[in-house]
Amino acid sequence: MKIEMNGIKYTIKEVSQLKYKELRQEEDKQTGVEIPDLKTGVYYGASHHYQGIIYLDKSLPKDRKRKTLMHELAHCFISECITHTEKNYDEEMVCDIVANSHDIIENIVKRYFRE
Numbered sequence: 568m569k570i571e572m573n574g575i576k577y578t579i580k581e582v583s584q585l586k587y588k589e590l591r592q593e594e595d596k597q598t599g600v601e602i603p604d605l606k607t608g609v610y611y612g613a614s615h616h617y618q619g620i621i622y623l624d625k626s627l628p629k630d631r632k633r634k635t636l637m638h639e640l641a642h643c644f645i646s647e648c649i650t651h652t653e654k655n656y657d658e659e660m661v662c663d664i665v666a667n668s669h670d671i672i673e674n675i676v677k678r679y680f681r682e
Contacts, residue, residue: 570678570679572640572644572648573648574647575619575647576619577643579620579621579636579679580620580621581632582624582625583626584610584626591613611623611627611631611632611635611638612636612639613639614639614643616643616646621639621640629680633680636679637673640668640671640672644664644671
């Protein structure tokens, strides 16, 4: 499914753990960024902002997949809608992020699980 977050396009893809790790290793080679625990970690989901892809573990039960998609969309919201680079948020800032992103994220999740 394709979505848009503040004018930036993303594609949501469901893949296996093995496929995700293969894709991530290829991306790491291209970007020069390595995740040290990639081989042993378990990834319910991941947001790749530069590529505009949200990965979800296709084997997750629907309720866990739904929460994971919400989590990954929150990462996208923060990346696309908060332009400062400071990543230390106080309680008021977190409440603003939740309040301002809730409807956007909820609508995307509802659409995703209808399709």
